[in-house]
Amino acid sequence: MNRIGYIIEKEFKQIFRNKVLLRMLLGAPVMQLILLSYAANFEVKNLTIAVVDQDHTTYSQRMVSKFRYIDNFRFLGYLPAYKPAYQQLLSGNADLVLVIPPHFERDLGKENRGAVQLLVNAIDGSKAGIAAGYAQQIIRSFNEDVRAEALAVSTTGLARVTIENQYWFNPRLEYKTFMVPGILFEILILVGGLIAALNIVREKEIGTQEQLNVTPIRKYEFILGKLIPFVIIGLVQFSLGLLIGVFWFRIPFEGSLALMYGFAFLFLLLSVGLGLLISAVSDTQQQAMFAAFFCLVLFILLSGLFSATENMPGWAQYLNVINPLKYIIEVGRNVMLKGSTFRDVQQQAITLALMALALISLASWSYRKTV
Amino acid sequence: MKRFLAFVKKEFFHILRDRRTLLILFGLPFVQVILFGFALTNEIKNAKIALLDYDHGQHSRQLTDRLLSSGYFQVAENLQSYKELEAAFRRGVVKMAIVFPANFTNDYTHGKQAQIQLLADASEQNTAISLTNYATAIIQDYLREQTGAVQALPLAIDIQTRMVFNPELKGAFVFVPGVMALVLLLVSALMTSVTIAREKETGTMEVLMVSPLTQLQILFGKVLPYLLMSFLNGCLIIALGVWLLGVPMQGSLLLLLAETLLFIFLALSIGILISTLAETQLVAMFASLVIMLLPTIFLSGFIFPVESMPRPLQLISSIIPAKYFIAIVKGIMIKGVGLTYLWKETLTLLTISLVLTGLSLRNLKTRLA
Numbered sequence: 001m002n003r004i005g006y007i008i009e010k011e012f013k014q015i016f017r018n019k020v021l022l023r024m025l026l027g028a029p030v031m032q033l034i035l036l037s038y039a040a041n042f043e044v045k046n047l048t049i050a051v052v053d054q055d056h057t058t059y060s061q062r063m064v065s066k067f068r069y070i071d072n073f074r075f076l077g078y079l080p081a082y083k084p085a086y087q088q089l090l091s092g093n094a095d096l097v098l099v100i101p102p103h104f105e106r107d108l109g110k111e112n113r114g115a116v117q118l119l120v121n122a123i124d125g126s127k128a129g130i131a132a133g134y135a136q137q138i139i140r141s142f143n144e145d146v147r148a149e150a151l152a153v154s155t156t157g158l159a160r161v162t163i164e165n166q167y168w169f170n171p172r173l174e175y176k177t178f179m180v181p182g183i184l185f186e187i188l189i190l191v192g193g194l195i196a197a198l199n200i201v202r203e204k205e206i207g208t209q210e211q212l213n214v215t216p217i218r219k220y221e222f223i224l225g226k227l228i229p230f231v232i233i234g235l236v237q238f239s240l241g242l243l244i245g246v247f248w249f250r251i252p253f254e255g256s257l258a259l260m261y262g263f264a265f266l267f268l269l270l271s272v273g274l275g276l277l278i279s280a281v282s283d284t285q286q287q288a289m290f291a292a293f294f295c296l297v298l299f300i301l302l303s304g305l306f307s308a309t310e311n312m313p314g315w316a317q318y319l320n321v322i323n324p325l326k327y328i329i330e331v332g333r334n335v336m337l338k339g340s341t342f343r344d345v346q347q348q349a350i351t352l353a354l355m356a357l358a359l360i361s362l363a364s365w366s367y368r369k370t371v
Numbered sequence: 372m373k374r375f376l377a378f379v380k381k382e383f384f385h386i387l388r389d390r391r392t393l394l395i396l397f398g399l400p401f402v403q404v405i406l407f408g409f410a411l412t413n414e415i416k417n418a419k420i421a422l423l424d425y426d427h428g429q430h431s432r433q434l435t436d437r438l439l440s441s442g443y444f445q446v447a448e449n450l451q452s453y454k455e456l457e458a459a460f461r462r463g464v465v466k467m468a469i470v471f472p473a474n475f476t477n478d479y480t481h482g483k484q485a486q487i488q489l490l491a492d493a494s495e496q497n498t499a500i501s502l503t504n505y506a507t508a509i510i511q512d513y514l515r516e517q518t519g520a521v522q523a524l525p526l527a528i529d530i531q532t533r534m535v536f537n538p539e540l541k542g543a544f545v546f547v548p549g550v551m552a553l554v555l556l557l558v559s560a561l562m563t564s565v566t567i568a569r570e571k572e573t574g575t576m577e578v579l580m581v582s583p584l585t586q587l588q589i590l591f592g593k594v595l596p597y598l599l600m601s602f603l604n605g606c607l608i609i610a611l612g613v614w615l616l617g618v619p620m621q622g623s624l625l626l627l628l629a630e631t632l633l634f635i636f637l638a639l640s641i642g643i644l645i646s647t648l649a650e651t652q653l654v655a656m657f658a659s660l661v662i663m664l665l666p667t668i669f670l671s672g673f674i675f676p677v678e679s680m681p682r683p684l685q686l687i688s689s690i691i692p693a694k695y696f697i698a699i700v701k702g703i704m705i706k707g708v709g710l711t712y713l714w715k716e717t718l719t720l721l722t723i724s725l726v727l728t729g730l731s732l733r734n735l736k737t738r739l740a
Contacts (some may be wrong), residue, residue, distance in 0.1 A: 020649070024657040031661060035669045039680050042497075046678040091537055091712050092698065108526055123541030123701055127676055132532050143528040150526055160486045161514055164502045165495035168460060178496035199651050282391075282511040285652045286565055290395040293557075297399065301406045306674075309496040310418060311464075316410040319391055330463055337494040343513040 001350070004218055007225025011199075015229065025195070025233060029187045029241045034181060037176040037249050044130040050076040051093040052085045057105035063116070063142045067098070072134050089121050095131055096120050100335040169252075177252070179243040181332035182305040185267055187241060188234050189299065189325060192271025193278070194292045196230045197297045199280035223364050227272050234268040235261070256337030262337070263345075266352050267328045273359030274324075280366040299325040324355050374584055376444075378592040386596050387567075400604055404611045407546040415501050419447035421459050421468040431619035434487075437513050438469070440658040443505050460492050466489045536705050538657025548700035549673035551605060552693040555631070556638050556667060557602045561659040563594055563642030568655035571646075586679035586735060594639050601638070604632040605646045612704075621707025627700065630717065644727055647734035664682050667693040689690045717724075 015022060049067055053060050068075045076094050079085045088094035099117040108114035118135055122128035153342065170177045203209040212222065242260070245251045274295070284286035302309070302316055303325035320326045327348040334340035342349070386393065389479050420438075424431050438444050450456055459465045478485035489506050491499035537544045549633035570576035579589050609627070612618040620627075641663060649655035668674065670684060671693040677685060688694055695716040702708045702716075710717065 014723045018651070018654070020654050021651075021657065024661055025413070026655070026659050028657070028665075032665060035665060035684075039669045039684050040675050041679045042675065045677045046674060090702075090706050090708050092702075108528065112525045113529065115531055118530055118532045119535050120532060121707055122534035122537040122540055123544045124676070125534075125537055125542060125544065128534055128537070129540060132534070136530050136532065139528060139530050143526070146528075147526045161479060161487060161510070163507055163510060164486055164488045165507075166488060166490045167499055167503075168490055170493035170496055173493055173496050173500065175496055177493060181494075194656075195653070198656070200573075202651075202653065205569075284389070284569075285656075286562075286569065287389060289394050289565065289652075290392050290399075290655055294395045294399055298402060298406070301403070304495075307411045308466075308495055310417055310498075311412050311414055316406075331511075331615055333494045334461065334463050337463045338463075340463070344462045344589070361737070364614060 004228075007217065007222065008228050010193055011225065011229040013227065017231070018137065025237065026240065026328045029183075029189070029237050030244060031240060032183055032187060033180065033244050033249070037181050040179060042126075044134070044223060045072055046074055046126050047072055047095045047131050047134070048076045048089050048093065049096045049098060049135070050079050050085055051184065052079050052082060052097065052099045054102045055100045055104040055105050059108065059119075059146065060100045063100065066100070066138050066142050068319045070138060079146055085119070089119060090300065092121070094121070096135055096311070098303045116225070129189040170255075171317040174234075177337065179305070179331075180241075180251045181250060181336040182329040184241045184245065185264070185328045185332050186300060186303075186305060186325065187237055188264065188268055189271045189274070189296065191234050191237060192230055192268050192273075192297060193275045194289070196226065196272045196275030197282070197292050198285050199230075200227045200340065201227055201282050201285050204279075217365060219367065223276065223360075223367065225347050226276065227269070227360075230272045230275070231268045234271070235264060238264045240270075251336070253336055255335035256341070259335055259342055259345075260332075263328065263331050263349070263352070265358060266349070267324070270324050270352060270356035270359060272355055273363055276363035277366065278302055280363055290367075299323050300328065305329055322355075324352060327352050375546055375592060378588065379595050382592055382596050386600070395716060396600060397604065397607065399557070400550065401606050401611065403550045403554065404547070404608060404616070407681045408543055408616050412542070415498075415505055417445045418443060418467065418498070418502055418683065419465045420444045420502075421448040421450050421456060421465040422446050423450040423453070423456060423468055423470045423636045425473040426475035428471075428473040428501060430476040431471035433473075434510060434513055435469070438506060438509055441505075441509055443502075443509075444672055453600065456490065463492075465492070466498055467677055468508070469506065475734065478553035541617065543612060543616035543618050544701070545678055546673070546696045547616060547618050548704070549693075551608045551612075551631075551632070551700060552671065552673065552696050553664070554604055554608060555635055555668060555696075556641075556663055556693065558604055559597055559603070559635050560642035560645065560663055561638055561656065562597050562600075564645040564649065564655040565652050566597075567643070567646035568649050568652045572614070572715050585722060590643065590735070593595065594643065597642075598619055598632075598635055598639060599620050601627075601635045605635070609704075617708075620704055622703035622709060626709060627703045630696070630699050630713075630720075633717065633724070634692070637692050640724050640727035640731060643709055644734065645729040647731050652730055666691055670694070671697055673697060688725070692720060692723050 051064050053064065067073045076088065079088065082099060085094070085099065088114050089097060093308065097119040099119065101115065101117070104114045104116065116139065118132060120128045120132045132241040167173055217225075246253050275292070278288050278291050278295070282291055295318055298319075302312070302320050302323055305325070308322055309326055312320070331345045422435060424435070439446065448455075448469070450459070456468050459468075468490040470490060472488070474485055475485050475487070487510060489503045491503050493499040534661055568605060570579060584592070600720050613620050642659070645655055645662070646656050647657055667688070670677070670680075670688040671691050671692065672688070677688050677694070680688065699713050699716050
């Protein structure tokens with residue numbers, strides 16, 4: 001038992017000696033959370049719009065002025081013709097171009113019909129959809145203004161059915177509320193999976209593993225000695241992230257703190273187990289790093305951290321059955337934002353526990369004292 | 372020169388011998404493109420919803436049928452009360468609930484204000500928004516049919532919207548350039564910084580230092596194989612993008628390859644700079660991750676639009692090389708523009724790489740040994 005203590009002591013000494021690494025270990029979660037909360041935002045703002053006004057009438061000018069006083073749009077200026085406007089799209093200076101054809105006002109007055117053209121830079125499809133939506137809304141509201149003036153009545157009609165949307169657990173639809181619980185756990189698999197794997201392979205690579213092998217340390221002692229420090233570091237990181245999330249970003253915390261920590265602990269065991277397994281099958285840090293990277297990229301992209309897992313095609317959902325990150329992110333969101341109790345998430349708990357057990361046993365089995 | 376070539380050959384052997392890393396290096400872009408291309412979609416299919424129908428009237432039933440036959444929704448639970456809804460949300464079984472209040476049909480047919488509630492679990496914010504949008508559209512469609520054909524309104528402005536460059540709004544147009552930037556950074560910067568740190572860590576750097584090779588030769592020898600691999604990787608992604616995901620190749624392929632080389636050069640100089648500072652592989656890797664990959668993912672405009680970020684982050688974003696590279700790739704592949712439009716971005720990339728190379732050369736003299 002004492003021997004485990006010595007290994008743990010050695011590990012901590014090594015970690016604390018490497019100040020750069022220590023700073024990064026603690027800095028990485030902070031940086032991720034901050035970047036995420038300030039940068040990660042799908043809101044579409046500050047759209048630049050250029051106008052080709054070939055009509056030059058009060059109507060066309062009024063329509064343009066509607067765009068000028070809306071926060072979402074930045075007015076780039078008038079352009080003489082279609083071609084220079086297209087060039088603004090090409091160079092990326094303009095996100096949208098509004099083309100008002102000649103005789104727009106006349107057609108609208110005489111034939112009750114007028115047409116305008118809206119060109120949207122659609123390389124980013126989702127952004128373009130939203131941008132076009134905003135612009136159409138503005139033009140429609142101008143349309144209603146004009147109509148109301150001409151007919152001296154409002155024609156919007158009476159909406160007899162109202163649809164009330166309620167967004168539970170995140171009423172302001174904040175992206176960070178959605179992301180933080182996931183990121184908290186994603187950081188853990190980075191520490192556990194990646195750092196632990198590299199740490200152990202490093203001993204192999206620089207030859208100190210052989211020194212350890214000739215000591216009387218038993219296999220399970222070695223594994224526990226490697227496992228425990230990373231679990232502790234992970235828990236520190238988790239606490240740090242949780243503090244930032246709750247106090248700085250004001251993410252609601254509905255569930256039980258003990259339950260969250262229980263899952264963090266379980267997930268760390270699993271992550272370090274994965275790290276151990278990767279280290280057992282790798283000879284160099286480079287190999288371990290890329291193997292871990294490969295797994296992590298796969299896990300993270302499929303986990304539902306960014307986009308919902310239910311919408312993925314069948315094969316991706318099958319892959320997700322063995323994706324620990326998927327389960328833990330469900331747990332994180334459920335417990336933290338919705339206040340789910342253990343009974344609500346017991347299925348995930350069992351799955352994760354089995355995975356942790358399998359990974360650690362597999363890792364211990366493939367670890368040989370003779371390198 | 373002969374010595375240099377021998378050294379480069381040794382480096383190649385090093386890389387080629389490690390089959391597994393090699394496999395991952397080329398597998399990673401492949402997997403990323405496939406995942407981004409086919410797995411990460413926000414399209415709603417068969418989303419599980421709960422139904423809370425206090426009305427049991429004609430319209431609530433017809434509306435439910437309409438929602439279900441759209442293929443976007445499937446009813447996972449028929450609820451009796453709000454209380455059950457909260458429990459269902461907590462278990463995470465359903466993502467949205469549709470509530471028809473009592474007398475919905477009655478109110479609607481008698482011209483009174485009727486209400487439908489869409490309650491979404493917004494802990495998954497994206498899904499919540501899509502679900503309510505889809506449901507709203509279907510409900511409005513239904514109501515419009517009920518009111519009969521809309522009479523032609525006077526003074527109608529017809530808005531002809533044209534989605535330029537990407538009429539089908541394919542997601543690949545955004546992520547292929549993004550994945551390319553990421554993978555090139557990963558291979559060039561991460562790999563070089565780690566290999567050089569490895570020589571330091573295992574002590575073989577000293578052996579190299581006392582060899583007749585100059586420092587610059589050692590550096591070039593280390594970097595050359597990765598340059599080649601990155602370039603191959605870049606080509607692989609372009610090919611996948613064009614043939615598998617239907618990204619167009621409007622502009623000059625030659626220019627695109629040249630710009631790719633420029634970006635690889637830049638990434639390699641980042642890698643060298645990191646390796647002059649890092650003593651161990653772990654630190655080199657972490658530095659590459661934290662300083663380079665994270666900001667690239669978040670701030671380059673690859674996933675999140677730069678214009679919506681707060682000012683300070685926009686400023687940081689303007690020194691992120693990937694941002695310019697992504698703009699260049701989009702420009703050449705999708706818009707089909709040439710250097711006349713892209714000289715600014717190209718010049719920025721060139722300047723950043725020269726500054727970085729200068730910095731690492733200065734560091735090199737004092738630190739590498």
